[in-house]
Amino acid sequence: MTISTSAPLRSDDTLLSVDDLTVHFSVPHGGRRALPWSPKATVRAVERVSFDVRRGETVGLVGESGCGKSTLARALIGLAPVTSGSIRWRGAQTVQGARRDVAQLRRDVQMIFQDPLASLDPRMTIEQIVAEPLRTHRSGIGRADLRARVLAMLERVGLNAYHLQRYPHEFSGGQCQRVGIARALIAEPQLVICDEPVSALDVSIQAQIVNLLRDLQRELSLSLLFVAHDLAVVKAISHRVLVMYLGRVMEFGAKQAVYGEPQHPYTRALLAAVPTPDPAIERTREPVLLRGELPSPLDPPSGCVFRTRCPQAVDACAGEVPEAVVRAQPASRVACIRVGVS
Amino acid sequence: MALLEVSKLGVRFARHDGGPVDAVQDVSFALESGRTLGIVGESGSGKSQTVMALLGLIAPNGTVTGEASYRGENLLHMRTRELNRIRGERIAMIFQDPMTSLNPFLTIERQMTETLQLHRQMSRRAARMRAIEALESVRIPDAARRIGMYPHEFSGGMRQRVMIAMALLCEPDILIADEPTTALDVTVQAQIIELLRELNRERGTAIILITHDMGVVAGLCDDVMVMYAGRTVEQASARALFAAPRHPYTVGLLNALPRLTDASDAPLRTIPGNPPLPGMAGAGCAFAPRCAYALDLCRRERPILKEFEGGVRACHKPASEIAGLRVEVQA
Numbered sequence: 001m002t003i004s005t006s007a008p009l010r011s012d013d014t015l016l017s018v019d020d021l022t023v024h025f026s027v028p029h030g031g032r033r034a035l036p037w038s039p040k041a042t043v044r045a046v047e048r049v050s051f052d053v054r055r056g057e058t059v060g061l062v063g064e065s066g067c068g069k070s071t072l073a074r075a076l077i078g079l080a081p082v083t084s085g086s087i088r089w090r091g092a093q094t095v096q097g098a099r100r101d102v103a104q105l106r107r108d109v110q111m112i113f114q115d116p117l118a119s120l121d122p123r124m125t126i127e128q129i130v131a132e133p134l135r136t137h138r139s140g141i142g143r144a145d146l147r148a149r150v151l152a153m154l155e156r157v158g159l160n161a162y163h164l165q166r167y168p169h170e171f172s173g174g175q176c177q178r179v180g181i182a183r184a185l186i187a188e189p190q191l192v193i194c195d196e197p198v199s200a201l202d203v204s205i206q207a208q209i210v211n212l213l214r215d216l217q218r219e220l221s222l223s224l225l226f227v228a229h230d231l232a233v234v235k236a237i238s239h240r241v242l243v244m245y246l247g248r249v250m251e252f253g254a255k256q257a258v259y260g261e262p263q264h265p266y267t268r269a270l271l272a273a274v275p276t277p278d279p280a281i282e283r284t285r286e287p288v289l290l291r292g293e294l295p296s297p298l299d300p301p302s303g304c305v306f307r308t309r310c311p312q313a314v315d316a317c318a319g320e321v322p323e324a325v326v327r328a329q330p331a332s333r334v335a336c337i338r339v340g341v342s
Numbered sequence: 343m344a345l346l347e348v349s350k351l352g353v354r355f356a357r358h359d360g361g362p363v364d365a366v367q368d369v370s371f372a373l374e375s376g377r378t379l380g381i382v383g384e385s386g387s388g389k390s391q392t393v394m395a396l397l398g399l400i401a402p403n404g405t406v407t408g409e410a411s412y413r414g415e416n417l418l419h420m421r422t423r424e425l426n427r428i429r430g431e432r433i434a435m436i437f438q439d440p441m442t443s444l445n446p447f448l449t450i451e452r453q454m455t456e457t458l459q460l461h462r463q464m465s466r467r468a469a470r471m472r473a474i475e476a477l478e479s480v481r482i483p484d485a486a487r488r489i490g491m492y493p494h495e496f497s498g499g500m501r502q503r504v505m506i507a508m509a510l511l512c513e514p515d516i517l518i519a520d521e522p523t524t525a526l527d528v529t530v531q532a533q534i535i536e537l538l539r540e541l542n543r544e545r546g547t548a549i550i551l552i553t554h555d556m557g558v559v560a561g562l563c564d565d566v567m568v569m570y571a572g573r574t575v576e577q578a579s580a581r582a583l584f585a586a587p588r589h590p591y592t593v594g595l596l597n598a599l600p601r602l603t604d605a606s607d608a609p610l611r612t613i614p615g616n617p618p619l620p621g622m623a624g625a626g627c628a629f630a631p632r633c634a635y636a637l638d639l640c641r642r643e644r645p646i647l648k649e650f651e652g653g654v655r656a657c658h659k660p661a662s663e664i665a666g667l668r669v670e671v672q673a
Binding site: 204207210230232233235259272276277281283291 | 560596
């Protein structure tokens with residue numbers, strides 16, 4: 001019963017490599033009548049996930065709410081407890097690493113959050129917010145130099161000197177997200193984890209932020225881990241895409257392969273559910289492929305976790321957990337025993 | 343006569359610091375029985391306040407002007423008591439966040455039977471039977487058992503189904519859905535949209551769908567009204583609007599939407615700038631500061647809504663020049 005995703009790619013370009021990462025939470029058993037001292041049950045939020053992020057690429061991480069994508073993102077920088085598995089940052093183990101390594105990781109890996117306003121301290125000015133990572137990670141920087149760098153960063157994300165002394169509540173959602181991006185980038189990280197960075201924004205603003213992230217990535221040769229539930233947005237920004245369901249990897253491959261020739265039934269169902277802004281297509285679309293909702297991560301189905309909603313499930317799917325391996329062309333890793341079987 | 347006819351609707355809020363703010367101005371539309379209307383716009387465009395005004399749900403510092411007649415009766419001049427006969431019974435509403443619009447202290451049964459006991463004077467037992475039927479009609483499995491549960495025991499998609507079932511209890515003529523799928527996953531969204539489409543087709547319930555998602559509108563609506571900064575900028579049949587948007591804002595919205603059919607590596611087409619804060623729009627067209635096609639005239643004088651090829655649009659620029667912008671949708 002393994003889901004190790006074949007031999008991990010370890011070229012020199014690999015920044016982050018995650019192997020068999022598992023995050024379990026312990027919760028009181030018994031649902032609504034549970035008490036703090038009730039026996040514990042295990043929420044399997046992330047289960048044996050393996051993937052890697054290379055220098056200068058964007059990996060999109062998609063799945064429904066509750067699939068563990070945010071927990072995975074948070075576990076990478078130590079905001080969620082890792083139960084087992086390994087996270088390597090440029091070849092060095094981070095999970096049981098020394099404190100110094102953790103500090104290094106936290107400088108090299110930054111995060112952008114979903115709710116742009118809630119992730120900014122309301123009592124700090126924009127200048128203080130954006131300067132904070134530099135104060136923490138590059139102590140000894142002069143006051144004038146600090147301000148110059150904050151200003152340059154703000155200008156890069158489309159804000160200006162006028163905004164330095166303002167407070168977060170004076171900004172719109174899109175502007176707050178620009179501040180969040182400036183804060184993440186000022187310490188010159190190599191990887192930025194974006195947890196649903198545009199899902200709280202209006203369409204016209206969302207496109208601005210997606211383009212900004214794309215431009216910054218190219219300019220600074222950043223790597224992005226872009227967590228989102230909007231498949232069209234992920235397509236617009238990613239090079240490779242990881243599809244998760246109930247804590248597990250369903251499919252991981254190049255964007256062209258995952259979107260162009262999706263192999264896993266779950267990926268296909270997800271893509272089919274995305275509405276198209278064209279009445280001619282929408283009015284004649286196939287009925288919904290995917291019925292029901294996510295099963296509970298407290299008690300995931302045996303075998304393939306997707307089998308209870310899968311239109312192609314057979315008896316054998318209840319047996320073993322399928323490994324996410326290359327099964328057919330194109331070379332995505334797919335966790336489905338039905339793929340590649342003729 | 344249309345089922346619901348709204349003309350020159352305005353919503354103005356008084357503020358204790360500064361002058362009043364106009365959230366909605368000069369909005370007119372008609373909804374025929376059995377039709378579906380989409381109201382599209384970004385946050386702050388006034389789309390929610392428009393329908394809240396119809397149901398008398400505006401905050402106490404707000405005043406509503408204009409007319410809104412439902413089967414010939416003006417909703418805006420009704421006393422609360424008369425309005426209560428109509429809202430919840432003839433015109434029902436579902437909201438974006440099903441968790442905050444259900445009472446967390448009451449079981450689903452208690453919340454559903456209340457409507458029936460109030461509007462239909464049903465007995466508790468009959469109301470319960472009817473409520474279970476309604477839950478089954480929105481495909482909630484094991485409805486007879488689940489009716490005794492509390493809102494937090496349902497998932498987001500199931501809660502939205504409960505809201506829809508509740509709204510349908512009295513078989514309303516009009517269902518107003520305010521961002522019903524915004525908080526849901528795409529897979530669940532597709533199920534809810536399919537459910538609304540069935541309701542419309544099978545029971546002939548007219549639907550007003552408020553959303554910022556053009557994809558959802560395309561799947562459900564016959565007609566579309568696009569709002570910007572409290573005003574209607576374009577209104578047409580969905581078919582016409584998606585095929586050839588005639589207002590630069592509509593074009594911008596459609597262009598800004600990432601699509602699965604997009605060529606992979608092109609940057610998204612954006613609308614620069616931010617929408618104006620409510621009450622901050624100047625004398626000209628509210629969209630002019632963000633519009634690539636703005637003329638001097640646009641900054642001085644607000645364009646009025648004019649009829650155009652079966653729809654209306656508010657733009658100084660001739661439609662023929664804007665039609666050239668239309669998005670090319672790949673087959």
